[in-house]
Amino acid sequence: MTVLLIVEQVLNGLQYGVMLFLMAAGLTLVFGIMNLVNLAHGSLYMVGAYLATFFYTQTGSFLLAALLALPATLVVGIVVELVALRTLYERDHLDQVLATFGLILFFNELVAIVWGRSALYTTLPAWLSGHVVVLPGLRYSVYRALVILVGLAVAILLWLVVSRTRLGMLIRAGASNRTMLSALGVNVTLLYTVVFGFGAALAGLAGLMAGPIYAVQTGMGEQILIQVFVVIVIGGIGSIRGALVGAILVGMVDTFGVFVKPMLGTVLSPVAADSAGPAIASMLIYLLMAVVLALRPQGLFPTRAS
Amino acid sequence: MSLATRARPAAMALGLVALAAVPVLASVLDQPFYVDLFRRVMIFAVAALSLDVILGYGGMVSFGHAAYLGIGAYAVGVTTYHGVSNGYAQWALAIVASMVVALAIGAISIRTSGVYFIMITLAFTQMLYYLGISIEEYGGDDGMRLATKSQFPGVLDIGNPAAFYYVVLGILVLFLYLAHRLVNARFGMVIRATKSNEPRARAVGFSPYPYKLIAFAVAGGMCGLAGALLVNQTEYLTPEFMHWTRSGEIMFMVILGGMGTLVGPVVGALVFLLLEQVLSAWTEHWQIILGPFLVLVVLFARRGLWGLLPPGAGRNG
Numbered sequence: 340m341t342v343l344l345i346v347e348q349v350l351n352g353l354q355y356g357v358m359l360f361l362m363a364a365g366l367t368l369v370f371g372i373m374n375l376v377n378l379a380h381g382s383l384y385m386v387g388a389y390l391a392t393f394f395y396t397q398t399g400s401f402l403l404a405a406l407l408a409l410p411a412t413l414v415v416g417i418v419v420e421l422v423a424l425r426t427l428y429e430r431d432h433l434d435q436v437l438a439t440f441g442l443i444l445f446f447n448e449l450v451a452i453v454w455g456r457s458a459l460y461t462t463l464p465a466w467l468s469g470h471v472v473v474l475p476g477l478r479y480s481v482y483r484a485l486v487i488l489v490g491l492a493v494a495i496l497l498w499l500v501v502s503r504t505r506l507g508m509l510i511r512a513g514a515s516n517r518t519m520l521s522a523l524g525v526n527v528t529l530l531y532t533v534v535f536g537f538g539a540a541l542a543g544l545a546g547l548m549a550g551p552i553y554a555v556q557t558g559m560g561e562q563i564l565i566q567v568f569v570v571i572v573i574g575g576i577g578s579i580r581g582a583l584v585g586a587i588l589v590g591m592v593d594t595f596g597v598f599v600k601p602m603l604g605t606v607l608s609p610v611a612a613d614s615a616g617p618a619i620a621s622m623l624i625y626l627l628m629a630v631v632l633a634l635r636p637q638g639l640f641p642t643r644a645s
Numbered sequence: 646m647s648l649a650t651r652a653r654p655a656a657m658a659l660g661l662v663a664l665a666a667v668p669v670l671a672s673v674l675d676q677p678f679y680v681d682l683f684r685r686v687m688i689f690a691v692a693a694l695s696l697d698v699i700l701g702y703g704g705m706v707s708f709g710h711a712a713y714l715g716i717g718a719y720a721v722g723v724t725t726y727h728g729v730s731n732g733y734a735q736w737a738l739a740i741v742a743s744m745v746v747a748l749a750i751g752a753i754s755i756r757t758s759g760v761y762f763i764m765i766t767l768a769f770t771q772m773l774y775y776l777g778i779s780i781e782e783y784g785g786d787d788g789m790r791l792a793t794k795s796q797f798p799g800v801l802d803i804g805n806p807a808a809f810y811y812v813v814l815g816i817l818v819l820f821l822y823l824a825h826r827l828v829n830a831r832f833g834m835v836i837r838a839t840k841s842n843e844p845r846a847r848a849v850g851f852s853p854y855p856y857k858l859i860a861f862a863v864a865g866g867m868c869g870l871a872g873a874l875l876v877n878q879t880e881y882l883t884p885e886f887m888h889w890t891r892s893g894e895i896m897f898m899v900i901l902g903g904m905g906t907l908v909g910p911v912v913g914a915l916v917f918l919l920l921e922q923v924l925s926a927w928t929e930h931w932q933i934i935l936g937p938f939l940v941l942v943v944l945f946a947r948r949g950l951w952g953l954l955p956p957g958a959g960r961n962g
Contacts, residue, residue, distance in 0.1 A: 376760050436896075440939065452930055569768050629753050636756045636757045
């Protein structure tokens with residue numbers, strides 16, 4: 340019984356972890372290469388979720404909606420890069436934080452104007468709403484399992500692109516020395532746009548997969564964004580490997596927070612456990628971050644000296 | 646002294662007189678709403694000023710300053726809930742508790758720098774926000790009403806809008822003076838030196854960490870008092886005080902007014918809150934205007950509104 344519960348929570352942690360990873364990978368790439376702190380990354384996640392929900396209600400096909408929402412988010416990302424963010428690369432982090440904060444306010448309000456303030460809920464198509472038997476006695480949602488598989492597949496694909504292709508080589512070169520790369524004749528401006536669009540598409544993918552699991556509403560992007568910050572701070576900013584490890588770690592810790600209350604219940608009175616349990620559970624990932632930083636201020640996988 | 650070098654002192658004196666006159670004008674015009682509005686402006690001015698001490702002078706980009714606003718507010722709200730409403734005790738607790746939390750957060754985040762610092766301060770504030778939401782006894786995410794305002798028996802009654810207004814004005818002026826002394830003292834010079842060039846500050850023989858940490862804690866304490874004032878103003882305690890957008894707003898006030906100046910944050914708080922007032926009266930979707938406005942300020946008005954006035958002869962104008 341308890342073993343099955345733990346396995347189920349591990350799967351839930353993995354599912355949340357891969358979504359965090361999709362967000363963290365884009366954010367950490369953009370930071371590693373353009374040296375840009377992009378708070379509006381969460382907005383792209385939100386845009387992905389809304390667009391997927393919109394296309395789904397229009398077309399009636401979940402797959403088609405996903406295939407439409409992904410390039411649409413990519414286009415939104417590229418437009419944002421061209422219009423607003425391009426001028427920010429040379430500015431300091433304070434300017435970047437504030438300007439992208441402004442973009443968040445803009446996107447949240449834009450979404451509220453177009454789709455209203457109340458949350459949207461999607462019902463999954465029949466072929467995704469069933470359960471698979473993972474272990475004897477443990478049935479797991481097909482959709483969540485699919486999210487895990489897609490997330491892991493993207494992680495592998497990302498690793499192949501970064502380490503095995505010409506684009507990946509340029510990305511790695513850009514991260515270690517931008518000036519030299521452009522002196523060698525590479526169109527760095529174009530590379531930036533490509534990488535940003537790439538990151539936007541990953542955020543959009545996370546968003547469109549989040550739609551059926553969580554509520555689609557304004558501000559959903561920031562909720563996950565701050566946890567993504569925790570992920571990349573733990574993993575080491577600029578490191579994709581760090582993002583993966585950090586994301587799985589944070590996903591697991593956050594999911595296993597549900598066990599805090601029953602565990603406290605064994606040492607404290609039920610009343611005390613009832614009030615302290617949720618409070619501690621909600622703080623766990625930040626405490627994890629504090630511990631990691633106290634031991635390794637540059638994260639688990641530090642990139643170049645900063 | 647030419648006319649230009651006197652622009653800032655003149656604007657400051659004029660602003661102070663105008664602020665002091667607000668309750669009088671409001672009662673003459675029979676518009677008590679303005680006392681409330683400008684009191685709110687001054688409370689946020691205190692919060693923005695405290696952030697400017699570490700951001701503008703210390704170069705620490707804290708994206709979690711709303712945490713201390715929240716802790717100050719909870720110090721008052723929680724003690725009132727348990728039947729203690731002595732104002733001296735409450736406000737002292739607000740300051741001390743905020744300083745202690747700032748020390749803890751600062752001790753970890755100041756070990757890092759740059760973008761790590763931004764993300765960590767943001768994350769810790771989010772942690773406190775979720776903590777506030779999950780404590781059902783103190784209202785959870787709905788918040789709770791403040792049963793009574795802070796009591797100063799025999800001295801003054803902050804239930805009187807004008808009296809409360811002048812208390813806040815007094816605190817603002819006091820903090821402006823203290824911040825002025827602080828940033829021009831040896832201590833302030835060290836944190837400013839660290840901001841402009843940390844390796845050089847080290848080479849001269851200073852160890853920046855304790856200086857930055859103390860500045861961080863002092864700023865936290867100042868903002869904690871602003872939180873205590875804010876909860877007395879709204880008479881409602883809610884975790885929303887610590888919401889991350891609040892941190893962004895306080896930071897925007899500093900930039901809008903002009904960071905690295907003491908009057909700048911006050912001007913920033915004034916313009917921001919008046920803008921919010923005007924825009925939100927005009928359209929429910931006022932943030933769609935505020936967002937791009939923020940982007941434009943960052944891109945084109947780097948020095949802020951106060952920075953548009955020519956600097957005076959003094960070191961801080």
